[in-house]
Amino acid sequence: MKSQTALLYFCSAMNIILIEKDERFFPRYDERCVHIRKILKKKAGDLFSAGEVNGPEGRALIERLDETGLSFSFTAERPSAPLHPLVLLVGFPRPIQLKRLLRDVSSLGVSSVLLSGTDLGEKSYRESNLVDRGSASASLREGAVQAASTAIPSFSLCDSIDDALRTLPDAAQRVVLDVEGAVCPLAEMSGDRPTAERPLVLAVGSERGWSARERDLFRLSGFTVCSLGSRILRTETACTAAVSVALAKFRLW
């Protein structure tokens, strides 16, 4: 970002320009065109770093830049760096926090986010119009762009933890973060280095935490209860903290 103006356009940095497969033109007011013109100050003949959504990364060459928009060619140079084998199962945060949470965990490179209703969660959060696949996908994409990655985490909405648990792969390793009943700190959990075949599921509650019923469900589904210290963290702070500790513990960082 080279000017305050940039703040009006973007909430986070555009470290790669994401394109759809075969997309070779941005209309003038497409935010990517605005970014390339106003922030990167590129002209016809210049190159910019680009990549296909969930596809290869490479370089794009600006062929034409005029009042209609920007035409470019794209040369794939390398495959997308794979996402980390971490699945985040998270209770609905407040709407104002949701976009940031999705963007931040996407920038950290989790492979999947399950956003779920919880027994103690505020029902109205779920009804917020911020919670639709469109805006969720946009936030996840923004996080990938921040991280200069073409890989976008998968996303699912679940009505309840019961539903969310049904969607987990059988082979997944499972940890639920909880202030009550933790058997150890997250950093000391026993488990193997997560893989695509055997990912690690990290479950983080919403602001009022888990109900006794949900705690039973997690136990019956083979979750280990771990802690992140005794201080009460916001849902999105806990998500970033839990993902970071897991990435560090299993040397994925």
Add this chain to the structure above:
Amino acid sequence: MKSQTALLYFCSAMNIILIEKDERFFPRYDERCVHIRKILKKKAGDLFSAGEVNGPEGRALIERLDETGLSFSFTAERPSAPLHPLVLLVGFPRPIQLKRLLRDVSSLGVSSVLLSGTDLGEKSYRESNLVDRGSASASLREGAVQAASTAIPSFSLCDSIDDALRTLPDAAQRVVLDVEGAVCPLAEMSGDRPTAERPLVLAVGSERGWSARERDLFRLSGFTVCSLGSRILRTETACTAAVSVALAKFRLW
């Protein structure tokens, strides 16, 4: 938070009511009074969890609640839980990110935040009126309240990394997060468990990173260069991630 109304009042949860030493009355529209009335739904004779800023935690008894405000008595029950011996040295983020960054690292319990100008940082960020001790203190306090802690991290503004480095205690262990020249991932840094006498300084750059000059300064000041993976993280995501990994590595969590 028990209602959507709460969203209008607070950006994060009030898990403890912070009071000044000898403060025993909240005017009716003080946010703490509003929270106790509207969210906690307390009445005269009820108790609420409270603590003195940088002082003991305990319980407060509502003695009177009327149109003028709320009068209470306070009983100290335990000393404040100490903050973690971590010092965060961070380059100015965008103004819209600064409040959140301060609140989040305060909720994680760092003992000190040094907010510094950097060679590549956007100068206008520093001039923002968000950057004054008043609003910084308010954000740090909000993070402590979220974490149900009475201890507020100390805060300093520095014009440059040169100035910031001069303020560090000689005995401090020093790590700078950098995408270039890292000798190891943060989780594999060598070092002793931080203590109040020998804290760990974590330096996190602003969005354009460190200049060659600043990298030299860090090296000459005995900083080890560590990484948090290869993905480009926002300044505040990197701060939460770095603090979390350090707390986990040194079993402070």
